[in-house]
Amino acid sequence: MNKTAIxxxxxxxxxxxxxxxxxxxxxxxxRIPTRHHANAESLLGAVVRAVEELxxxxxxxxxxxxxxxxxxxxxxxxxxxxxxxxxxxxxxxTDLLEERTGLxxxxxxxxxxxxxxxxxxxxxxxxxxVVMVTLxxxxxxxxxLDGQLYRGSQLxxxxxxQMTIDPHGLPGHYGNFGALEKYVGNNQIxxxxxxxYRESGLTKSxxxxxxxxxxxxxxxxxxxxxxxxxxxxxxxxxxxxxxVWLLNPDRIVIGxxxxxxxxxxxxxxxxxxxxxTMKIFHEKxxxxxxxxxxxxxxxxxxxxxxxxxAVA
Amino acid sequence: MNKTAIxxxxxxxxxxxxxxxxxxxxxxxxRIPTRHHANAESLLGAVVRAVEELxxxxxxxxxxxxxxxxxxxxxxxxxxxxxxxxxxxxxxxTDLLEERTGLxxxxxxxxxxxxxxxxxxxxxxxxxxVVMVTLxxxxxxxxxLDGQLYRGSQLxxxxxxQMTIDPHGLPGHYGNFGALEKYVGNNQIxxxxxxxYRESGLTKSxxxxxxxxxxxxxxxxxxxxxxxxxxxxxxxxxxxxxxVWLLNPDRIVIGxxxxxxxxxxxxxxxxxxxxxTMKIFHEKxxxxxxxxxxxxxxxxxxxxxxxxxAVA
Numbered sequence: 001m002n003k004t005a006i007x008x009x010x011x012x013x014x015x016x017x018x019x020x021x022x023x024x025x026x027x028x029x030x031r032i033p034t035r036h037h038a039n040a041e042s043l044l045g046a047v048v049r050a051v052e053e054l055x056x057x058x059x060x061x062x063x064x065x066x067x068x069x070x071x072x073x074x075x076x077x078x079x080x081x082x083x084x085x086x087x088x089x090x091x092x093x094t095d096l097l098e099e100r101t102g103l104x105x106x107x108x109x110x111x112x113x114x115x116x117x118x119x120x121x122x123x124x125x126x127x128x129x130v131v132m133v134t135l136x137x138x139x140x141x142x143x144x145l146d147g148q149l150y151r152g153s154q155l156x157x158x159x160x161x162q163m164t165i166d167p168h169g170l171p172g173h174y175g176n177f178g179a180l181e182k183y184v185g186n187n188q189i190x191x192x193x194x195x196x197y198r199e200s201g202l203t204k205s206x207x208x209x210x211x212x213x214x215x216x217x218x219x220x221x222x223x224x225x226x227x228x229x230x231x232x233x234x235x236x237x238x239x240x241x242x243x244v245w246l247l248n249p250d251r252i253v254i255g256x257x258x259x260x261x262x263x264x265x266x267x268x269x270x271x272x273x274x275x276x277t278m279k280i281f282h283e284k285x286x287x288x289x290x291x292x293x294x295x296x297x298x299x300x301x302x303x304x305x306x307x308x309x310a311v312a
Numbered sequence: 313m314n315k316t317a318i319x320x321x322x323x324x325x326x327x328x329x330x331x332x333x334x335x336x337x338x339x340x341x342x343r344i345p346t347r348h349h350a351n352a353e354s355l356l357g358a359v360v361r362a363v364e365e366l367x368x369x370x371x372x373x374x375x376x377x378x379x380x381x382x383x384x385x386x387x388x389x390x391x392x393x394x395x396x397x398x399x400x401x402x403x404x405x406t407d408l409l410e411e412r413t414g415l416x417x418x419x420x421x422x423x424x425x426x427x428x429x430x431x432x433x434x435x436x437x438x439x440x441x442v443v444m445v446t447l448x449x450x451x452x453x454x455x456x457l458d459g460q461l462y463r464g465s466q467l468x469x470x471x472x473x474q475m476t477i478d479p480h481g482l483p484g485h486y487g488n489f490g491a492l493e494k495y496v497g498n499n500q501i502x503x504x505x506x507x508x509y510r511e512s513g514l515t516k517s518x519x520x521x522x523x524x525x526x527x528x529x530x531x532x533x534x535x536x537x538x539x540x541x542x543x544x545x546x547x548x549x550x551x552x553x554x555x556v557w558l559l560n561p562d563r564i565v566i567g568x569x570x571x572x573x574x575x576x577x578x579x580x581x582x583x584x585x586x587x588x589t590m591k592i593f594h595e596k597x598x599x600x601x602x603x604x605x606x607x608x609x610x611x612x613x614x615x616x617x618x619x620x621x622a623v624a
Contacts, residue, residue, distance in 0.1 A: 071592065129465050143558075145457055152560025153441045154592045159557040162589075166478060167550040176553065176588040238479040241488065242554055245471040246455075248464025276488040277474075280383065280466045 006054055006103075007302030008047060008066040009110065009294075012083045015043070017050045018295075019058045020302035023121030025295055029054055039087025048100045055101075064097055064105040065305030067113030067297045074108045074155055106308040109151075110297050111158060114290075115142025116149050117300030118253050122292040127251035131243055132290070133160050133236070135211075135256035139181040145247070149304075161185070163239050183235040186211055186257060193228045200224060211257035218264045229261050233268025240269065240287075241276045248281055255290030262289070315621075318366055318415075319614030320359060320378040321422065324395045327355070329362045330607075331370045332614035335433030337607055341366055351399025360412045367413075376409055376417040377617030379425030379609045386420045386467055418620040421463075422609050423470060426602075427454025428461050429612030430565050434604040439563035443555055444602070445472050445548070447523075447568035451493040457559070461616075473497075475551050495547040498523060498569060505540045512536060523569035530576045541573050545580025552581065552599075553588045560593055567602030574601070 004026075009016040017029040029050040037043035055061050068079050077094025097105035108116075115124070115132040124130040130144040139161025143150040151157055161181035162174060169178020182188060190209035197204045202224075207213070217225035240252060258265060266287060274282050292299060316338075321328040329341040341362040349355035367373050380391050389406025409417035420428075427436070427444040436442040442456040451473025455462040463469055473493035474486060481490020494500060505521035514536075519525070529537035552564060570577060578599060586594050604611060 127465075141558075145462060146460065148458065150457055150559075153439075153562035154560055154596065156590070156592055157558065157560040159560075159593075162557040163554040164550065164588075168478075174588065174590045176557075238476065242475040243558060245474040245488075246453075246469065246555060246558065247462075248466055248469040248471075250465035276476075276486070278468070278486045280468055281471075284466065 003062055003306055004058055004060040005063040005065060005302035005305045006051055006061055007113075007298035007300065007305070008051075008064070009113075009297030009301060010066060010068040010082065011110075011297075012069065015047055016298060017047065017054060018298040018302075019054050019061060020299050023117070023299060023303070025298055027054060027057065034082075034084045037085065040082070040085055040089075040091050041087070043085055043088075044096060044100070048097075051101050051103075061103065063302070063305035063309045064101060064103040065113070065301035065303070065308075066093065066097065066105070066107045067110035067301040068093075068107060069110050071154075071156060072107055072109045074106070074112075074151065077107055079107065104305065104309050106305050108301070108304055109142075109155070111140040111142045112149055112151065113300030113304060114255065114292070114296035115144060115158070115253075115300070116303055117292050117296040118255070118290050119144045120303055121299060122296065123253045123288045123290050124251050127249075127286075129247060129249040130251045130253060131160075131240070131247065131249045132158075132253045132255065133240070134290075135184060135186075135254065135258035137186050139185055143247070160239065160243065163242060165235055165238055180235060180239045184232050184258065189214070189228060189232060189258070192231065193224065196224045196227060211260060215261045215264070218261060226264055229264035230268050232258060232261075233265040234272055236265070237269040237272025238276070241273055244273060244277050244281050244285065250284060250286065252285065252287045253290050254287070255293075255296065259289045315374055315618055316370055316372040317375040317377060317614035317617045318363055318373055319425075319610035319612065319617070320363075320376070321425075321609030321613060322378060322380040322394065323422075323609075324381065327359055328610060329359065329366060330610040330614070331366050331373060332611050335429070335611055335615070337610055339366060339369065346394075346396045349397065352394070352397055352401075352403050353399070355397055355400075356408060356412075360409075363413050363415075373415065375614070375617035375621045376413060376415040377425070377613035377615070377620075378405065378409065378417070378419045379422035379613040380405075380419060381422050383466075383468060384419055384421045386418065386424075386463065389419055391419065416617065416621045418617050420613070420616050421454075421467070423452040423454045424461055424463065425612030425616060426567065426604070426608035427456060427470070427565075427612070428615055429604050429608040430567070430602050431456045432615055433611060434608065435565045435600045435602050436563050439561075439598075441559060441561040442563045442565060443472075443552070443559065443561045444470075444565045444567065445552070446602075447496060447498075447566065447570035449498050451497060455559070472551065472555065475554060477547055477550055492547060492551045496544050496570065501526070501540060501544060501570070504543065505536065508536045508539060523572060527573045527576070530573060538576055541576035542580050544570060544573075545577040546584055548577070549581040549584025550588070553585055556585060556589050556593050556597065562596060562598065564597065564599045565602050566599070567605075567608070571601045
């Protein structure tokens with residue numbers, strides 16, 4: 001697949017287009033801040049202009065892909081809602097992109113795009129069945145099953161953050177209780193760390209308890225930070241045990257801020273899964289950090305655009 | 313697929329061969345009790361004789377499939393252990409069956425065979441993504457994802473019974489805690505019912521608390537039996553919520569004795585999933601009882617045998 005494509009990562013605050021070749025971003029366009037655009041039409045205009053500028057420099061571009069947050073109807077190419085863009089109501093994005101750029105286009109959920117990128121070019125490479133978990137304010141995920149992106153019947157699959165640790169636990173957003181996201185989301189981690197520091201007589205701001213700060217604290221030997229990561233790793237591991245029993249994957253890829261804590265969090269994840277599953281389920285299972293970082297959305301979207309031209 | 317094949321269901325106590333056409337068993341061979349055979353060679357001889365007798369009556373038979381309990385290496389056609397057959401050590405069953413019958417053969421895990429049968433000919437028909445749960449002494453499962461049997465990287469996928477309801481709950485067989493099987497296995501249901509009857513001053517034997525007995529009691533208005541099913545349904549529903557968030561299936565098929573309790577158990581399952589997942593995950597989700605009963609193993613094994621001849 002040594003073709004060139006453009007990937008567009010629609011985030012909550014900005015849209016990031018880039019040119020991708022061989023799984024690498026060879027040129028980034030300037031970020032397009034969503035809040036500068038009062039409606040979908042204005043934002044789309046800016047996106048199409050950025051695409052045209054990139055194509056002028058890279059005439060070999062032969063496909064376009066976009067990754068967006070939330071439920072994306074990748075079959076019909078429609079996106080019902082886009083965060084921070086009030087005029088965005090059920091936009092037929094694939095058709096609009098194809099009409100205005102003349103390129104074959106495809107759209108997908110951003111977690112699916114990132115999963116596809118990590119599988120093709122990153123930490124999931126050469127695995128048959130990959131479970132991707134993305135950790136941030138929310139907890140998302142994506143699945144590669146039998147060498148294909150698995151989307152589910154309403155294209156909603158992979159919501160690992162809504163899986164339940166404890167059916168009598170903290171209430172979640174969707175009537176669920178004890179959802180993983182309520183234990184390992186960035187805010188929950190910060191609150192838990194603040195509470196533990198308070199117990200040992202220390203007052204820390206939420207910023208001082210960000211994943212990055214807690215990673216540095218853990219590295220410098222801070223016992224509270226290490227305890228927080230141990231708990232986060234146990235909660236992730238316990239939920240992933242269910243995923244492992246159900247799907248028997250050969251690779252679990254963990255991305256996002258929390259994954260930066262390295263062995264402080266990967267150690268307890270691996271230990272929990274090894275202790276709580278049958279040997280054949282964990283002895284060859286690799287649990288690794290994502291490697292593409294914030295580029296995964298652009299790279300995966302571009303690759304899905306190319307996949308569509310290959311399949312069509 | 314209007315071809316004829318033989319399916320062989322290897323159970324814990326007997327082996328059941330049958331001739332399958334159009335998803336129906338058109339002739340059963342006599343059951344072969346495993347304990348009459350001291351070793352694998354003797355049992356295999358009896359199985360091959362039964363196959364030859366069936367073929368003499370149905371010369372159109374063009375493939376053979378076998379379903380076996382436990383971990384079955386369906387890729388290499390090997391079965392390491394067979395319950396109640398002491399001489400059975402890592403048998404290359406597919407090759408042996410092919411050599412001795414001259415028919416193309418395939419083997420698979422029995423839950424996979426049953427799942428495949430329900431999907432092709434039973435309660436999972438015409439669905440794209442099917443989760444099958446089989447309820448008995450143990451709790452097993454199988455998955456059809458994107459229209460294909462999904463087996464996992466070590467062919468172990470679908471172990472829904474080992475998924476955790478409560479990570480601090482009752483210890484399971486594999487270092488796991490609070491496994492679904494420990495709440496909704498037949499023995500656990502009987503013990504729970506006995507305990508509840510005891511609280512209301514009644515002594516009941518384990519037999520009087522079998523799934524069938526509890527179904528009849530619930531039908532006759534018995535409040536304790538209904539409470540037991542309500543609890544079983546909640547535990548199944550809570551675990552299936554995790555499966556739904558992860559896989560977003562369009563059909564869940566529930567088989568085995570417990571499924572016979574009908575709405576007493578399906579009602580709470582549906583309610584729990586509807587209350588604890590996002591609307592798009594449950595509004596089109598069908599949760600239905602299996603329809604092929606004990607025939608599913610034979611039918612599915614035969615169909616997998618035919619699938620192999622179609623793919624090869």
